[in-house]
Amino acid sequence: MTEKRDLINSLAEPIDLFKLWFEEASQNEINDPNAMNLSTISNDLKPNSRMVLLKNFNKKGFVFYSNLTSKKGLAILNNPNVALNFHWKSVLKQVRIEGKIHKISEKESDEYFQSRDEESKIGAWASKQSSVLSNRQILEENISYYKKKFKDKLITRPTYWAGFRVMPNLIEFWKDMPFRLHDRLEYRREDNNKWVFNRLYP
Numbered sequence: 001m002t003e004k005r006d007l008i009n010s011l012a013e014p015i016d017l018f019k020l021w022f023e024e025a026s027q028n029e030i031n032d033p034n035a036m037n038l039s040t041i042s043n044d045l046k047p048n049s050r051m052v053l054l055k056n057f058n059k060k061g062f063v064f065y066s067n068l069t070s071k072k073g074l075a076i077l078n079n080p081n082v083a084l085n086f087h088w089k090s091v092l093k094q095v096r097i098e099g100k101i102h103k104i105s106e107k108e109s110d111e112y113f114q115s116r117d118e119e120s121k122i123g124a125w126a127s128k129q130s131s132v133l134s135n136r137q138i139l140e141e142n143i144s145y146y147k148k149k150f151k152d153k154l155i156t157r158p159t160y161w162a163g164f165r166v167m168p169n170l171i172e173f174w175k176d177m178p179f180r181l182h183d184r185l186e187y188r189r190e191d192n193n194k195w196v197f198n199r200l201y202p
Helices: 014-028 071-078 106-115 118-126 136-149
Strands: 035-041 047-053 056-058 061-067 081-088 093-103 161-175 183-189 195-200
Touching: 014 056, 014 081, 014 093, 014 161, 035 061, 035 071, 047 061, 047 071, 061 071, 061 106, 106 161, 118 136
Parallel strands: none
Antiparallel strands: 035 047, 035 081, 056 061, 061 161, 081 093, 093 161, 161 183, 183 195
16 A cells, blocks of 8 residues: 555654755745744634744754744743644645744844845834734835835844744654555654654554
């Protein structure tokens, strides 16, 4: 039943395996191979999810950026336990991650902010993310205001805009197999910071 597709090859470090899968997805996914679903928990213990973009990753974790006053920003500050999910339909693979989230350094956030397009930097200033927008024109006016404010000046990073790093304690790799007998490989981080892995039933 599995002869047409190879099983997942385990590696000592799950981040190394993620890197291989991410590179494969980057070559095959039509749009945004770095798109990931971020799930958080609100003050009243209700789950919420949305798509965000992974900006970099290493053995320390997975980094993305957000407005701290947005719905997700407030949820993150309230409860650091989050989950991520990558679904790459083009390569029939999925990666599920659970872990704790932390703000990255101001320096790292500043450096990334300055690498963004000018319009994106202005947008970070102009948008009150997740707040009610009664009229689109108000947003357009905010954009015009900040374009004038920063004309011929360095567009600095707003203090309410920052980067986050998800430090994983669980990473599950999922690969589509015939007859829904999918291959699943789960890594868990032990107290000594070492990873152990097990195959799971489909």
